[in-house]
Amino acid sequence: MVLCFRLQTHxxxxxxxxxxxxxxxxxxxxxxxxxxxxxxxxxxxxxxxxVLADHDFDVWVGNVRGTHWSHGHISLSEKDKEFWDWSWxxxxxxDLVEMINYVHSVTDSKVFYVGHSQGTIMGLAAxxxxxxxxxxxxxxxxxxxxxxxxxxSPFVLKLVSMHLDKxxxxxxxxxxxxxxxxxxxxxxSMCDGHMDCNDLLSSITGKNCCFNNxxxxxxxxxxxxxxxxxxxxxxxxxxxxxxxxxxFVWRKRLSLELEGDNSGELEGDNSGTHGExxxxxTVIRKGNFAKYDxxxxxxxxxxxxxxxxxxxxxxxxxxxxxxxxxxxxxxxSDVTDLEHTIKELKHKPELLYLESYAHIDFILSxxxxxxxxNQMIGFFQSQGKLSSS
Numbered sequence: 001m002v003l004c005f006r007l008q009t010h011x012x013x014x015x016x017x018x019x020x021x022x023x024x025x026x027x028x029x030x031x032x033x034x035x036x037x038x039x040x041x042x043x044x045x046x047x048x049x050x051v052l053a054d055h056d057f058d059v060w061v062g063n064v065r066g067t068h069w070s071h072g073h074i075s076l077s078e079k080d081k082e083f084w085d086w087s088w089x090x091x092x093x094x095d096l097v098e099m100i101n102y103v104h105s106v107t108d109s110k111v112f113y114v115g116h117s118q119g120t121i122m123g124l125a126a127x128x129x130x131x132x133x134x135x136x137x138x139x140x141x142x143x144x145x146x147x148x149x150x151x152x153s154p155f156v157l158k159l160v161s162m163h164l165d166k167x168x169x170x171x172x173x174x175x176x177x178x179x180x181x182x183x184x185x186x187x188x189s190m191c192d193g194h195m196d197c198n199d200l201l202s203s204i205t206g207k208n209c210c211f212n213n214x215x216x217x218x219x220x221x222x223x224x225x226x227x228x229x230x231x232x233x234x235x236x237x238x239x240x241x242x243x244x245x246x247x248f249v250w251r252k253r254l255s256l257e258l259e260g261d262n263s264g265e266l267e268g269d270n271s272g273t274h275g276e277x278x279x280x281x282t283v284i285r286k287g288n289f290a291k292y293d294x295x296x297x298x299x300x301x302x303x304x305x306x307x308x309x310x311x312x313x314x315x316x317x318x319x320x321x322x323x324x325x326x327x328x329x330x331x332x333s334d335v336t337d338l339e340h341t342i343k344e345l346k347h348k349p350e351l352l353y354l355e356s357y358a359h360i361d362f363i364l365s366x367x368x369x370x371x372x373x374n375q376m377i378g379f380f381q382s383q384g385k386l387s388s389s
Contacts, residue, residue, distance in 0.1 A: 036061035036062060036063045037223075038116075038223060038363055038364075039061060039363065041215075041218070041219055041223075041364065042212075042215075042364060042366065045369065046365075046366055046368065046369055048114070048363065048368070048373055049061060051369055051373050051377070052114075052373075052377070055377050055381075057112070057380075058107060060099070060103050060111075062095070062096070062099045064091045064095050064096075064122075065086065065090075065091070065095060066084070066086075066175075066225065066226050066227050066228055066231075078175060081172075081174050083174075083175075084174035084175050084228040084229065084230065085174070085228070085230060086228055086230060086231065087228065087230045087231040087233070087234035087235075087292050088118060088121050088122060088125070088231055088234055088235065089125070089234065089291050089292050091118075091122050091231075092121070092122040092123075092125035092126045093125070093126070095122075096122045096123070096126045097126055097129070097132055100113075100126070100132055100135050100136065101135070104135040109137075110135055110136060110137035111135055111136050111137060112136075112137050112138055112139075112140070112380050112383075113136055113138070113139040113140070114139075114140045114142070114376070115139070115140075115141050115142065116141075116142040116143055116362060116363050117142075117143050117145055117332065117333070117359065118145070119141075120141040120142070120143065120144040120145055120146070121145050121146060123139055123141060124141075124144070124146050124289075124311070124313060124316070124341070125289075125311045127139065127316045127320060128311050128312055128313065128315040128316055130315075130317065133316070133317055133319070133320050136320060137321075137380075137383055138320070138321040138322070138323070138379065138380055138383040139320060139321070139322050139323070140322075140323045140324075140325070140376045140379065140380070141322065141323070141324045141325070141349075142324075142325050142362040142363065142372070143325070143326060143327065143330055143332065143333040143359050143362050144324050144326060144333055144338060144341060145332065145333050145337075146238075146289045146311075146313065146337075146340075146341045146344075147238065147288075147289055147337040147340045147341060148235070148238045148334075148337060149334075149336070149337055149340070150334035150336045150337050151331065151332055151334055151337070152206075152331050152334060153203065153204055153205065153206070153331035153332055154195055154203045154331075155190070155195065155200070155203040155204040156204065156331075156332070158190060158195055159190075159236070160236050164186070165229065165232045165233040165235075165236045166233065168186075168229045168232070169229050169230065169233060173229055174228060174229050174230065175226055175227075175228065175229065176226065176227050176228060176229045176231070176232055177226040177227075178224055179224070179226075187200075201216075201360070202358075204331070204332075204359075205330070205331055205332060205358050205359035205360050206327070206329040206330050206331035206332070206358035206359055207329050207358055208329070208357075208358040208359070208360045208361045208364075208365070209329065209356040209357060209358065209361055209365070210356070210357070210361050210365035210366055210367045210368070210371075211360060211361060211364040211365050211366060212364075212366050219364070230292070234292050237288075237290075237292070237293050238288060238289065238290075288310060289310055289311050289313070289344075290307075290308045290309065290310040290311065291303065291308040291309055291310075291311070292308060293307075293308045294308070312344075313341065313344035313345050314344055314345070314346055316345060316346065317346070318346050318347040321349075321350075321379075321383050322345070322347075322349035322350070323349060323350045323351075323352070323376060323379045324338070324342075324349045324350070324351050324352070325351075325352040325353075325354065325362060325372050325375075325376070326338055326351070326352075326353060326354075326357075327353075327354050327355070327356070327357030327358055327359070327361060327362070328353070328354065328355040328356065328357065329355075329356060329357060329358040330357065330358050330359045331358065331359065332359045333359060350379060352372065352375055352376075354371055354372070357371070
């Protein structure tokens with residue numbers, strides 16, 4: 001049997017003033033460097049894009065800026081620094097808002113939103129805007145991310161500890177492309193004595209249970225896509241706030257005063273030469289779900305305050321039905337962090353927990369239709385019936 005699907009291409013619109021105002025005061029693909037093609041990389045029976053179309057959904061696939069399919073600009077080239085001057089904040093406040101506006105205007109109907117990984121960050125941030133929620137029927141979030149306090153990906157934690165995001169920006173590399181020579185050198189340096197990269201994907205995402213390993217080479221023909229170094233920096237800001245101080249240790253125990261917190265203590269050793277100095281670099285880890293941190297003066301210039309404002313998940317109205325699917329082996333979307341997210345919401349979403357699933361399983365598992373998509377489609381269909389009754 002030959003299945004035929006009609007394809008249309010819609011180009012990004014210029015930003016409207018209304019959208020800009022929202023930022024200042026469909027379906028989306030996942031975290032750093034993933035395009036909309038990821039929804040179609042398995043067979044027709046296994047890929048979510050095809051599965052939804054087979055259930056009579058009008059499927060719109062978004063490609064955020066920087067990916068291979070969204071790489072144009074009316075005046076800038078990818079060699080320009082300004083071309084890459086964005087993070088997930090702009091993806092949520094501009095790109096996603098325009099996509100939802102556009103689909104809603106073309107179809108004259110509300111949107112069922114599906115996001116994975118970074119697509120969930122974008123969705124949660126955008127849904128704090130009431131005008132956007134009015135155009136969304138329901139939202140399904142796969143491997144949802146907002147807070148990153150308990151992320152346990154060995155690869156990501158190593159990048160964070162090395163401050164690699166800041167180093168890349170300071171070196172003038174504003175595009176993050178792991179297919180480039182520079183990106184390959186980063187991976188080589190990470191795997192050269194720093195960590196075991198024999199199973200690099202598991203080091204990044206957790207041990208995925210159910211995708212077809214024989215198709216990895218095929219997946220790599222399409223993934224990953226480029227992103228901006230600023231985007232990586234913003235994601236890492238959610239994991240830590242960096243503060244470097246030089247401390248001269250003269251006693252055996254010295255209390256550390258870190259932003260008003262006197263609970264930490266530093267073990268020192270004065271058994272050697274009296275007055276020996278020990279240089280200590282401290283890292284304050286603090287989870288938040290906030291706009292990009294430009295530093296004290298930069299924040300005041302952009303936000304009118306010294307700290308970036310947060311996206312208040314409590315502003316997401318109870319009228320928006322939310323469905324979340326998460327996995328026990330997911331190294332990027334931790335269960336404890338998800339519990340934090342749920343507590344911030346005014347109403348508890350419907351939840352699907354899969355013990356053996358890791359981050360990539362939710363989009364590339366050969367069992368995802370039975371394990372995830374059928375339940376998600378049932379959720380969407382039930383919400384559609386409620387709204388039409």
